[in-house]
Amino acid sequence: MAERLGSFFLSLVIDLCVFRLCKRTGTKPTIPMILVATSQVTLAYYTHPFSNSFESILLCLSLCTYADYAKEGSSKLSFLLGALFSIGVFTRITFPLYASPIGVAYLYQAYKKNNRFTGFVTSVFPFLIGIVAFAVFSIVADSVYYGTLKLTVHGEPFTGVGHVISTLFNPMALASMRPEGEIVITPINNLLYNINTDNLAQHGIHPRYTHFAINLPLLYGPLAILGLFHIPSVFAKIRTDENIHLFYVFVGVVSSGLIGLSIMPHQEARFLCPLLVPLVLIFAWKQSRLTRSFWVTWFLFNVITTYVFGVIHQGGLIPAMDLLYHQTSGLHDCHVLKSGDLTCTSGASNLNMDHNGLNITTNLLFYKTYMPPRHLLVIPKDNGGNHVNVFDFSSDLDKVVEQLEKSSGVILRRHQAGKHEVDFAKTGIPNVYERTIFITPSFVTLPKIHQHRYLLMTTYTPHISFDDVDKMMERAAETNSPESQMNLNVFLILSEKDDV
Known part of the structure; x- marks a missing residue:
């Protein structure tokens, strides 16, 4: 809820930009x-912490900054636009595709306001400073965050926020600050990953027309069709409009974003989220009212799609994370059973508990789901011997089978009534125990694993993966039960030994 509220308040920046x-x-x-x-x-994407949502906010801020600069240019606005461009690139590698028309228009306006070349260079200099300054800041921030770079003071690493603040106000300490390690340049890593077709194949390869023919209408419905058809009529009306350059920029952002992203072999609908504001401003340009039929179609389309993509699409993942959090945190009163396996009680308030020298591990295997939000498991760094491994196999069934084959299956037994017990299987190493939980949609045919079987712990519904809707429909036809294929199942991996 905190993440959703934070994203909601950030989305209000987009409303402010539209107004301006x-x-x-x-x-x-x-x-x-x-x-x-x-x-x-807005309702299903901007209120979630997607990188595409942050990219949309930065694009809107860039459009506003350019519009202000075109009205009354200043070094402050140039610097701000450069900073936004730099942050945008470090937010998503696709940001330049959307922002390039704004950059071209900015350079034109800067040249237009300064007829001489020297004046043009002087006015653009703050823009370049903004790009470089925030690029350096982002590189350092990423490198420190990912642990490849450490900043030391007097040869010692920072011990906390208080230490950082005191150092900033201490000139002698600042002079002794030194970096250690290597830098991480996120956009380059991202680009190198995405130009490798083998990497993209793990996420899905799509036809080049997917964005135009499917994703754009899927996100924007009547706005996508009417907005694009509205462009020629607007051009005919605003030839002498003093703000025509803004309309050119909006059209450029839509064209550049669509064409550039369509070249990429992997195409998801959320990649087109930044197009909302440019499409709206193109469609509503100089229009004082819209027809009743449009409003009816618009509201029906968005009510249905908001429910589909905001509620049922991957809808079981977050509730499943809540279950897994309670299954992996606060384990205590661990003791070895007669079978040699281990059982613990879950639900304690103290998460950093001693497990009597025992090393216990829970393996969480996700298959055919979105990337699981690991932070919702709230795994402490010092977990007192209780370890949680999260495996996101996306669409790689071979890796799923490989990991399941290596798992030690738990022996099924009766638990004490009213007591929340969690069982772990013994391994070949003394005092080391593990359990494996498999999370996958119901349309997936469970792979057969030697000497292992599955225990369905719980099911969450509705849960539909529209990335695999074809497989879901095939499975629904086989079972003659479509509703049973709209679930997310959580399985415990058991041993085929007799129950005790």
Whole structure:
């Protein structure tokens, strides 16, 4: 809920940008702001902490900054635009595809305001400073965050936030600050990963027309169709409009983003989230009212798609993480059973508990789901011998089978009534115990594992993976039970030994 609320408040920045851009273009803000507020992109994507949502916010801020600069240029606005561009690149590698028309328009405006070349260079200099300064900041921040770079003071690493603050106000300490390690340049790593087709194949390879023919209508419905068809009529009306350059920028952002992303072999609908505001401003340009049929179609489309993508699409993943958190945290009163296996009680308030020198591990295997949000498991760094391994196998069934084959299956037994017990299987190493939990949608045919079987712990519904809707439909036809294929199942891996 904290993440969702944080994303909600950040999404209000987009509303503010739409209002300001409408003022700059001379458009009444009522229709554009209603369209943005009622779009499924806002309701189902901008209220989640997707990198695409942050990319959309940065794009809107860039559009606003450019519009302000075009009205009244200043070094402050140039620097701010450069900073936004730099942060955008470090947020998502696709940001330049959307922002390049803004950059070209900015350079044109800078040249237009300074007829001489020297004046142009001087006005653009703050823009370049903004790019470089925030690129350096982002590189250092990423490197420190990922642990490849450490900053030391007097040869010692920082011990906490208080130490950082005191160092900032101590000139002698600042002079002794030294970096140790290597830097991480996230955009380059991202680019190298995405130009490798083998890497993208793990996430899915799509036809080049997927964004145009499927994803754009899927996200924007009537706005996608009417907005694009509205462009020629607007061009015919605004030839002498002083704000026509803004319309060119909006069209450029839509064209550049769509064409650039369509070249990529992996195409997901959420990649087009930043197009919402440009499409709305194109469609609502100089329009004082829209037809009743459009509003009816628009609201019906967004109510349905918001429920589909905001509720049932991968809808079981977060509830499953809540179960797994209670299954892996606060384990105590661990003791060895007659079979040699181990049982612990879960539910204690103290998560950092001593397990009597025992080393226990829970392996969580996710298959055919979105990347599991590991932070919701709240795994402490010092877990007192209780370890949690999270494996996200996405679509790689071979790795799933390989990991399951290596798992030690738990022997099924009766638990004491009213007591929350968690069992672990003995391994070939003394005092080392483990259990494996397999999380996968119901349409997946469970692989047969030698000397292992599955115990269904619980099921979460509704849960639909639209990335594999074809497989779900095939399975529904085989079982003649479509509703049974809309679940996320959580299995405990058991040993085929007799129950005790």
